[in-house]
């Protein structure tokens with residue numbers, strides 16, 4: 001008997017020009033376009049296996065081994081229904097098995113700790129869509145699949161591509177022109193690296209979904225951001241990426257992170273996602289860039305923050321070592337540094353600052369204020385994996401994770 005099953009993995013993306021605000025909350029249509037860098041799935045990924053089988057009673061989904069309810073009319077059920085609809089188109093061709101009629105079992109696993117506060121909905125919904133698209137053998141392009149991932153979580157639409165990705169907001173009421181497009185593949189700028197600084201967090205106070213809705217309803221500053229600020233930045237950052245112009249890319253990325261956190265503060269009641277640790281990291285990166293420019297160099301690093309206190313620092317590969325040394329001068333580490341790129345030749349990094357760096361820009365924190373680092377780089381889009389990577393066992397239930 002044929003087993004109808006497919007496994008796919010999908011990457012995390014971190015926006016440089018932020019999505020914040022919906023004009024349609026059901027279809028997840030944004031109030032502005034956004035642009036992100038896809039991170040390498042060798043380090044951070046969601047992996048998902050989907051199987052269609054006539055013996056299954058109903059659709060079921062397990063996330064990290066734990067069953068999640070698929071609520072009727074909810075985001076998961078919308079994505080599954082949309083992919084089934086596309087499969088039915090394929091089944092119009094005579095002789096194609098009608099597997100759209102079978103219930104599905106879906107098992108997914110995020111290889112990064114949810115407790116780290118990293119966006120999991122983006123890679124999660126992208127992997128779900130990629131695995132069902134592979135199961136159903138859909139002839140759809142990544143942009144077409146991004147229309148579906150968008151309805152799971154807005155930022156997920158950008159994880160259907162590798163490299164540098166724009167989500168064009170579109171203008172149609174049905175959302176058919178609100179999808180992701182590739183600005184440049186990861187091979188275009190492979191030495192763009194990312195250093196994620198995991199900041200201690202006692203559980204996020206305001207989710208992105210509810211936070212951005214409150215901003216749309218109450219912030220006057222958001223209107224200026226979506227009408228004037230973002231359209232110009234989208235144009236400028238796309239050009240900077242095409243030209244591999246890091247200083248311009250960095251200036252725009254930092255400015256847009258600041259603008260996003262400003263509209264969060266302009267919300268009633270105000271929303272704070274960054275904390276003292278986040279702000280100290282900003283001060284260190286600003287001083288690092290200032291000292292570099294003052295000695296005839298250029299901007300070397302860009303910070304950006306999503307809806308939480310973790311910092312993501314984008315920088316050319318050659319500066320990451322120096323950046324780690326600066327940060328640990330102020331944030332002593334309680335855990336060993338996971339040196340996946342071999343920057344420190346088997347030794348643990350020691351704190352140091354470059355000459356001309358004003359050490360008074362921040363106080364020194366207690367160990368553990370920055371819990372650890374994840375060093376990664378720009379990476380490719382979703383991958384279809386082999387049967388040996390499947391997360392479902394012979395009975396169609398989740399395998400125990402090692």
Ligand SMILES: Nc1ncnc2c1ncn2[C@@H]1O[C@H](COP(=O)(O)OP(=O)(O)OP(=O)(O)O)[C@@H](O)[C@H]1O
Pocket residue numbers: 046047048063108109110117118119120121122123124125127128153207208209306307
């Ligand atoms: N691998 C996955 N497969 C399917 N759904 C997932 C997966 N990982 C996460 N999700 C969905 O995403 C939800 C978490 O999304 P949520 O938006 O609350 O957090 P986040 O993505 O970590 O942060 P944010 O989007 O605010 O930056 C989970 O409850 C689950 O529904």
Ligand SMILES: C[C@@](O)(CCOP(=O)(O)OP(=O)(O)O)CC(=O)O
Pocket residue numbers: 014015017018019020028034119121152153154155156208209210306307
């Ligand atoms: C700050 C952000 O990370 C917000 C992401 O919001 P989500 O995509 O998580 O929101 P929903 O569409 O409601 O699921 C910025 C970004 O990724 O562009």
